[in-house]
Amino acid sequence: MTSDERHRRMDAARVRAELTMQELWLRYVALGGTGDAFDLDGYLQALVPLEVFQQDVLAQALNEALEESYLRYCIPLSTPPAGGTGDDRLRRLVDTLLEDQVATFRDRLQPPTADPPEADAAP
Protein backbone atom coordinates (compact mmCIF):
# COMPACT_ATOMS: atom_id res chain seq x y z
CA MET A 1 0.00 0.00 0.00
CA THR A 2 1.51 3.29 -1.04
CA SER A 3 1.50 6.19 1.37
CA ASP A 4 -0.77 7.97 -1.07
CA GLU A 5 -3.34 5.29 -0.71
CA ARG A 6 -2.97 5.07 3.05
CA HIS A 7 -4.55 8.38 3.97
CA ARG A 8 -7.39 7.74 1.56
CA ARG A 9 -8.11 4.36 3.14
CA MET A 10 -7.85 5.86 6.59
CA ASP A 11 -10.47 8.46 5.76
CA ALA A 12 -12.71 5.77 4.29
CA ALA A 13 -12.28 3.81 7.54
CA ARG A 14 -13.21 6.89 9.54
CA VAL A 15 -16.46 7.23 7.60
CA ARG A 16 -17.12 3.51 7.89
CA ALA A 17 -16.63 3.63 11.68
CA GLU A 18 -18.97 6.64 11.78
CA LEU A 19 -16.46 8.91 13.52
CA THR A 20 -16.33 12.68 13.31
CA MET A 21 -12.89 14.25 13.05
CA GLN A 22 -13.11 15.25 16.69
CA GLU A 23 -14.03 11.75 17.83
CA LEU A 24 -11.19 10.25 15.82
CA TRP A 25 -8.74 12.76 17.24
CA LEU A 26 -9.83 11.90 20.77
CA ARG A 27 -9.23 8.19 20.13
CA TYR A 28 -5.85 8.96 18.61
CA VAL A 29 -4.86 11.09 21.59
CA ALA A 30 -5.99 8.30 23.92
CA LEU A 31 -3.48 6.00 22.20
CA GLY A 32 -0.66 8.48 22.70
CA GLY A 33 -0.87 10.41 19.42
CA THR A 34 0.79 13.82 19.61
CA GLY A 35 -0.70 15.60 16.58
CA ASP A 36 -3.57 18.06 16.92
CA ALA A 37 -6.95 17.74 15.22
CA PHE A 38 -5.77 20.05 12.44
CA ASP A 39 -2.81 17.74 11.68
CA LEU A 40 -5.12 14.75 11.39
CA ASP A 41 -7.67 16.52 9.23
CA GLY A 42 -4.93 17.80 6.95
CA TYR A 43 -3.36 14.36 6.64
CA LEU A 44 -6.66 12.62 5.85
CA GLN A 45 -7.28 15.18 3.13
CA ALA A 46 -3.78 14.74 1.71
CA LEU A 47 -2.83 18.34 2.51
CA VAL A 48 -0.05 17.80 5.05
CA PRO A 49 2.26 14.83 5.73
CA LEU A 50 2.16 12.90 9.00
CA GLU A 51 5.08 11.09 10.67
CA VAL A 52 5.04 7.34 10.14
CA PHE A 53 4.81 6.68 13.88
CA GLN A 54 1.81 9.02 14.14
CA GLN A 55 0.27 7.28 11.12
CA ASP A 56 0.58 3.97 12.99
CA VAL A 57 -1.12 5.40 16.06
CA LEU A 58 -3.88 6.77 13.84
CA ALA A 59 -4.24 3.42 12.07
CA GLN A 60 -4.59 1.65 15.40
CA ALA A 61 -7.23 4.16 16.54
CA LEU A 62 -9.20 3.49 13.37
CA ASN A 63 -8.83 -0.29 13.61
CA GLU A 64 -10.17 -0.27 17.15
CA ALA A 65 -13.10 1.91 16.13
CA LEU A 66 -13.87 -0.39 13.17
CA GLU A 67 -13.71 -3.42 15.44
CA GLU A 68 -16.11 -1.78 17.90
CA SER A 69 -18.58 -0.81 15.21
CA TYR A 70 -18.40 -4.35 13.78
CA LEU A 71 -19.03 -5.88 17.22
CA ARG A 72 -22.04 -3.62 17.67
CA TYR A 73 -23.70 -5.42 14.76
CA CYS A 74 -22.69 -8.94 15.83
CA ILE A 75 -25.46 -11.23 17.01
CA PRO A 76 -24.52 -13.29 20.08
CA LEU A 77 -25.15 -17.07 19.99
CA SER A 78 -27.75 -18.52 22.35
CA THR A 79 -24.98 -20.40 24.20
CA PRO A 80 -21.64 -18.67 24.68
CA PRO A 81 -18.82 -20.63 23.01
CA ALA A 82 -16.74 -22.83 25.31
CA GLY A 83 -12.99 -22.53 25.62
CA GLY A 84 -10.50 -20.17 27.19
CA THR A 85 -11.37 -16.55 27.64
CA GLY A 86 -9.50 -13.78 25.88
CA ASP A 87 -7.88 -12.99 29.23
CA ASP A 88 -5.71 -16.12 29.13
CA ARG A 89 -4.50 -15.29 25.65
CA LEU A 90 -3.80 -11.73 26.72
CA ARG A 91 -1.78 -12.92 29.73
CA ARG A 92 0.36 -15.19 27.55
CA LEU A 93 0.96 -12.39 25.08
CA VAL A 94 1.92 -10.01 27.85
CA ASP A 95 4.33 -12.60 29.26
CA THR A 96 5.94 -12.95 25.85
CA LEU A 97 6.26 -9.19 25.61
CA LEU A 98 7.93 -9.01 29.01
CA GLU A 99 10.48 -11.77 28.38
CA ASP A 100 12.99 -9.35 26.96
CA GLN A 101 11.76 -10.32 23.56
CA VAL A 102 10.29 -7.17 22.24
CA ALA A 103 12.32 -7.25 19.07
CA THR A 104 11.87 -10.93 18.28
CA PHE A 105 8.20 -10.70 19.08
CA ARG A 106 7.79 -7.95 16.59
CA ASP A 107 9.87 -9.68 13.93
CA ARG A 108 7.78 -12.79 14.19
CA LEU A 109 4.68 -10.79 13.39
CA GLN A 110 6.17 -9.15 10.36
CA PRO A 111 5.19 -8.75 7.67
CA PRO A 112 1.73 -7.75 8.85
CA THR A 113 -1.02 -9.96 7.53
CA ALA A 114 -2.25 -8.87 4.13
CA ASP A 115 -5.41 -6.85 4.13
CA PRO A 116 -8.65 -8.41 2.95
CA PRO A 117 -9.01 -8.89 -0.83
CA GLU A 118 -8.46 -5.65 -2.63
CA ALA A 119 -10.31 -4.78 -5.79
CA ASP A 120 -7.61 -2.40 -6.97
CA ALA A 121 -4.81 -4.97 -7.35
CA ALA A 122 -2.50 -3.70 -10.06
CA PRO A 123 -2.40 -5.83 -13.22
Next chain:
Amino acid sequence: MTDSAAGSPAQAGTDPLTGPPPVDLGAALNQMAGLVLSRETVDTALELVTSLAATATAGTLGAAVTLIDEHGKRSKAASNAAVEEADALQYQLDEGPCLTAWRTRELVRIDDTTTDGRWRRWNDAVGQLGVRSVLSTPLVVGQESIGAMKVYCERPMNYGPHDEQIMRLLAGQAAILLANTQSLQEARRLSRQLTEALASRDAIARATGVLLARGATSEQDAFVALASAARQAEQPVQDVARALLAAVVERNTHRAAPARP
Protein backbone atom coordinates in the same frame (compact mmCIF):
# COMPACT_ATOMS: atom_id res chain seq x y z
CA MET B 1 -38.66 6.99 55.11
CA THR B 2 -41.60 5.77 53.04
CA ASP B 3 -43.64 7.78 50.58
CA SER B 4 -47.20 7.14 51.61
CA ALA B 5 -49.52 7.56 48.67
CA ALA B 6 -52.25 9.04 50.87
CA GLY B 7 -51.99 12.77 50.29
CA SER B 8 -48.44 13.92 50.78
CA PRO B 9 -48.59 17.62 51.58
CA ALA B 10 -45.50 18.35 49.53
CA GLN B 11 -47.16 16.97 46.44
CA ALA B 12 -50.18 19.24 46.72
CA GLY B 13 -47.93 22.22 47.26
CA THR B 14 -45.86 21.72 44.11
CA ASP B 15 -48.77 21.07 41.79
CA PRO B 16 -49.15 24.27 39.76
CA LEU B 17 -52.69 23.42 38.75
CA THR B 18 -54.39 23.21 42.11
CA GLY B 19 -53.52 26.01 44.49
CA PRO B 20 -53.84 29.68 43.57
CA PRO B 21 -50.72 30.40 41.50
CA PRO B 22 -48.71 33.29 42.87
CA VAL B 23 -47.60 35.39 39.93
CA ASP B 24 -44.16 36.31 41.17
CA LEU B 25 -41.83 36.87 38.27
CA GLY B 26 -38.99 38.04 40.45
CA ALA B 27 -38.85 34.75 42.31
CA ALA B 28 -39.17 32.85 39.03
CA LEU B 29 -36.24 34.66 37.45
CA ASN B 30 -34.14 34.20 40.57
CA GLN B 31 -34.87 30.51 40.55
CA MET B 32 -33.60 30.22 36.99
CA ALA B 33 -30.44 32.17 37.77
CA GLY B 34 -29.77 29.80 40.66
CA LEU B 35 -30.23 26.81 38.40
CA VAL B 36 -27.34 27.84 36.18
CA LEU B 37 -25.11 28.06 39.23
CA SER B 38 -26.17 24.74 40.66
CA ARG B 39 -25.34 23.07 37.33
CA GLU B 40 -28.51 21.12 36.77
CA THR B 41 -29.31 19.07 33.71
CA VAL B 42 -31.31 20.04 30.65
CA ASP B 43 -34.24 17.93 31.80
CA THR B 44 -34.43 19.67 35.16
CA ALA B 45 -34.26 23.04 33.45
CA LEU B 46 -37.05 22.08 31.06
CA GLU B 47 -39.27 21.00 33.93
CA LEU B 48 -38.58 24.16 35.86
CA VAL B 49 -39.36 26.43 32.90
CA THR B 50 -42.54 24.49 32.19
CA SER B 51 -43.86 24.82 35.72
CA LEU B 52 -42.89 28.49 35.89
CA ALA B 53 -44.80 29.23 32.69
CA ALA B 54 -47.83 27.44 34.11
CA THR B 55 -47.79 29.35 37.40
CA ALA B 56 -46.99 32.74 35.92
CA THR B 57 -50.06 32.93 33.68
CA ALA B 58 -53.53 32.93 35.23
CA GLY B 59 -56.00 30.21 34.30
CA THR B 60 -53.44 27.98 32.60
CA LEU B 61 -54.42 24.33 32.26
CA GLY B 62 -50.95 23.18 31.31
CA ALA B 63 -47.63 24.26 29.88
CA ALA B 64 -44.97 22.72 27.68
CA VAL B 65 -41.50 23.55 26.43
CA THR B 66 -39.86 22.13 23.33
CA LEU B 67 -36.22 22.53 22.39
CA ILE B 68 -35.12 21.94 18.82
CA ASP B 69 -31.40 21.66 18.14
CA GLU B 70 -29.60 22.14 14.84
CA HIS B 71 -30.10 18.48 13.93
CA GLY B 72 -33.87 18.83 14.37
CA LYS B 73 -33.69 16.71 17.51
CA ARG B 74 -36.24 17.56 20.15
CA SER B 75 -36.28 17.46 23.88
CA LYS B 76 -39.42 18.45 25.66
CA ALA B 77 -41.27 18.71 28.91
CA ALA B 78 -45.01 19.01 29.51
CA SER B 79 -46.87 19.63 32.74
CA ASN B 80 -49.66 17.12 31.99
CA ALA B 81 -50.83 14.48 29.53
CA ALA B 82 -53.32 16.66 27.63
CA VAL B 83 -50.63 19.23 26.91
CA GLU B 84 -48.22 16.54 25.85
CA GLU B 85 -50.78 15.15 23.42
CA ALA B 86 -51.61 18.59 22.04
CA ASP B 87 -47.89 19.15 21.57
CA ALA B 88 -47.32 15.81 19.87
CA LEU B 89 -50.15 16.61 17.45
CA GLN B 90 -48.27 19.66 16.20
CA TYR B 91 -45.35 17.53 15.14
CA GLN B 92 -47.56 14.83 13.67
CA LEU B 93 -49.50 17.37 11.60
CA ASP B 94 -46.42 19.54 11.15
CA GLU B 95 -48.48 22.61 11.96
CA GLY B 96 -49.46 24.54 15.04
CA PRO B 97 -48.78 27.71 17.01
CA CYS B 98 -45.49 26.56 18.57
CA LEU B 99 -43.93 25.49 15.31
CA THR B 100 -44.97 28.85 13.87
CA ALA B 101 -43.59 30.70 16.91
CA TRP B 102 -40.31 28.78 16.58
CA ARG B 103 -40.03 29.41 12.84
CA THR B 104 -41.15 33.04 12.74
CA ARG B 105 -39.65 33.96 16.14
CA GLU B 106 -42.86 35.78 16.99
CA LEU B 107 -45.36 35.26 19.76
CA VAL B 108 -48.55 33.47 18.72
CA ARG B 109 -51.91 33.76 20.49
CA ILE B 110 -55.04 31.75 19.77
CA ASP B 111 -58.13 33.11 21.48
CA ASP B 112 -60.39 30.23 20.53
CA THR B 113 -59.35 27.07 18.74
CA THR B 114 -62.94 26.50 17.54
CA THR B 115 -62.98 29.72 15.53
CA ASP B 116 -59.32 30.33 14.66
CA GLY B 117 -58.68 29.45 11.02
CA ARG B 118 -54.87 29.54 10.92
CA TRP B 119 -54.07 25.92 11.83
CA ARG B 120 -57.31 24.23 10.88
CA ARG B 121 -56.30 20.60 11.44
CA TRP B 122 -54.44 21.19 14.68
CA ASN B 123 -57.18 23.43 16.10
CA ASP B 124 -59.82 20.79 15.38
CA ALA B 125 -57.74 18.07 16.98
CA VAL B 126 -56.88 19.93 20.19
CA GLY B 127 -60.40 21.36 20.48
CA GLN B 128 -61.46 17.78 21.14
CA LEU B 129 -58.85 17.55 23.90
CA GLY B 130 -60.45 20.55 25.58
CA VAL B 131 -57.82 23.10 24.60
CA ARG B 132 -59.45 26.43 23.70
CA SER B 133 -56.90 29.21 24.11
CA VAL B 134 -53.15 29.06 23.52
CA LEU B 135 -50.18 31.34 24.00
CA SER B 136 -46.85 30.36 22.49
CA THR B 137 -43.52 32.24 22.56
CA PRO B 138 -40.31 31.42 20.74
CA LEU B 139 -37.14 30.81 22.74
CA VAL B 140 -34.50 32.92 21.07
CA VAL B 141 -30.85 33.24 22.08
CA GLY B 142 -28.82 35.71 20.06
CA GLN B 143 -29.68 34.99 16.45
CA GLU B 144 -30.86 31.47 17.08
CA SER B 145 -34.34 30.16 17.74
CA ILE B 146 -33.87 27.15 20.02
CA GLY B 147 -37.51 26.15 20.59
CA ALA B 148 -40.80 27.39 21.97
CA MET B 149 -42.72 27.45 25.23
CA LYS B 150 -46.49 27.48 25.43
CA VAL B 151 -49.42 27.59 27.80
CA TYR B 152 -52.90 26.20 27.15
CA CYS B 153 -56.28 26.90 28.74
CA GLU B 154 -59.61 25.09 28.50
CA ARG B 155 -61.50 28.40 28.35
CA PRO B 156 -61.59 30.61 25.26
CA MET B 157 -60.21 34.17 25.42
CA ASN B 158 -58.07 33.37 28.46
CA TYR B 159 -54.90 35.22 27.48
CA GLY B 160 -54.46 38.92 26.88
CA PRO B 161 -51.67 41.48 26.42
CA HIS B 162 -50.62 41.12 30.07
CA ASP B 163 -50.00 37.38 29.65
CA GLU B 164 -48.15 38.05 26.42
CA GLN B 165 -45.85 40.41 28.30
CA ILE B 166 -45.23 37.86 31.08
CA MET B 167 -44.50 35.11 28.59
CA ARG B 168 -42.08 37.34 26.66
CA LEU B 169 -40.15 38.15 29.82
CA LEU B 170 -40.10 34.55 30.94
CA ALA B 171 -39.09 33.27 27.50
CA GLY B 172 -36.12 35.65 27.33
CA GLN B 173 -34.71 34.27 30.59
CA ALA B 174 -35.71 30.68 29.88
CA ALA B 175 -33.95 30.74 26.50
CA ILE B 176 -30.69 31.85 28.10
CA LEU B 177 -31.02 29.27 30.85
CA LEU B 178 -31.78 26.42 28.44
CA ALA B 179 -29.02 27.38 26.03
CA ASN B 180 -26.52 27.54 28.89
CA THR B 181 -27.61 24.22 30.33
CA GLN B 182 -27.25 22.64 26.92
CA SER B 183 -23.72 23.91 26.40
CA LEU B 184 -22.84 23.00 29.96
CA GLN B 185 -24.01 19.44 29.34
CA GLU B 186 -21.96 19.30 26.14
CA ALA B 187 -18.89 20.67 27.96
CA ARG B 188 -19.26 18.08 30.70
CA ARG B 189 -19.52 15.25 28.18
CA LEU B 190 -16.37 16.45 26.44
CA SER B 191 -14.52 16.79 29.72
CA ARG B 192 -15.44 13.23 30.69
CA GLN B 193 -14.23 11.93 27.31
CA LEU B 194 -10.96 13.81 27.69
CA THR B 195 -10.39 12.41 31.16
CA GLU B 196 -10.91 8.89 29.83
CA ALA B 197 -8.60 9.57 26.90
CA LEU B 198 -5.88 10.82 29.24
CA ALA B 199 -6.18 7.76 31.49
CA SER B 200 -5.72 5.50 28.48
CA ARG B 201 -2.84 7.59 27.22
CA ASP B 202 -1.15 7.34 30.62
CA ALA B 203 -1.38 3.56 30.67
CA ILE B 204 0.01 3.29 27.16
CA ALA B 205 2.86 5.69 27.91
CA ARG B 206 3.83 3.70 31.03
CA ALA B 207 3.65 0.39 29.15
CA THR B 208 5.81 1.90 26.42
CA GLY B 209 8.33 2.86 29.10
CA VAL B 210 8.39 -0.69 30.43
CA LEU B 211 9.07 -2.08 26.95
CA LEU B 212 11.83 0.49 26.37
CA ALA B 213 13.48 -0.64 29.60
CA ARG B 214 13.28 -4.20 28.33
CA GLY B 215 14.97 -3.66 25.00
CA ALA B 216 12.60 -1.92 22.64
CA THR B 217 14.71 0.28 20.41
CA SER B 218 12.32 3.21 20.09
CA GLU B 219 8.93 4.40 21.24
CA GLN B 220 7.56 3.47 17.86
CA ASP B 221 9.05 -0.01 18.26
CA ALA B 222 7.33 -0.35 21.64
CA PHE B 223 4.03 0.95 20.32
CA VAL B 224 4.06 -1.43 17.36
CA ALA B 225 4.76 -4.32 19.77
CA LEU B 226 1.76 -3.30 21.89
CA ALA B 227 -0.43 -2.89 18.82
CA SER B 228 0.60 -6.31 17.48
CA ALA B 229 -0.19 -7.94 20.81
CA ALA B 230 -3.52 -6.11 20.81
CA ARG B 231 -4.35 -7.47 17.38
CA GLN B 232 -3.47 -11.02 18.45
CA ALA B 233 -5.45 -10.76 21.66
CA GLU B 234 -8.31 -9.02 19.81
CA GLN B 235 -8.32 -6.36 22.51
CA PRO B 236 -7.74 -2.62 22.49
CA VAL B 237 -4.15 -1.42 22.99
CA GLN B 238 -5.27 0.28 26.17
CA ASP B 239 -6.24 -3.09 27.71
CA VAL B 240 -2.99 -4.71 26.65
CA ALA B 241 -1.08 -1.82 28.22
CA ARG B 242 -2.98 -2.19 31.49
CA ALA B 243 -2.48 -5.97 31.52
CA LEU B 244 1.22 -5.48 30.92
CA LEU B 245 1.54 -3.00 33.77
CA ALA B 246 -0.39 -5.32 36.08
CA ALA B 247 1.90 -8.22 35.13
CA VAL B 248 5.00 -6.14 35.86
CA VAL B 249 3.68 -5.14 39.26
CA GLU B 250 2.78 -8.76 40.01
CA ARG B 251 6.27 -9.99 39.09
CA ASN B 252 7.94 -7.33 41.19
CA THR B 253 5.74 -8.24 44.13
CA HIS B 254 6.67 -11.92 43.78
CA ARG B 255 10.32 -11.03 43.59
CA ALA B 256 10.02 -8.93 46.74
CA ALA B 257 8.04 -11.53 48.69
CA PRO B 258 10.76 -14.23 49.37
CA ALA B 259 12.90 -11.62 51.14
CA ARG B 260 10.51 -11.76 54.08
CA PRO B 261 11.27 -14.32 56.79
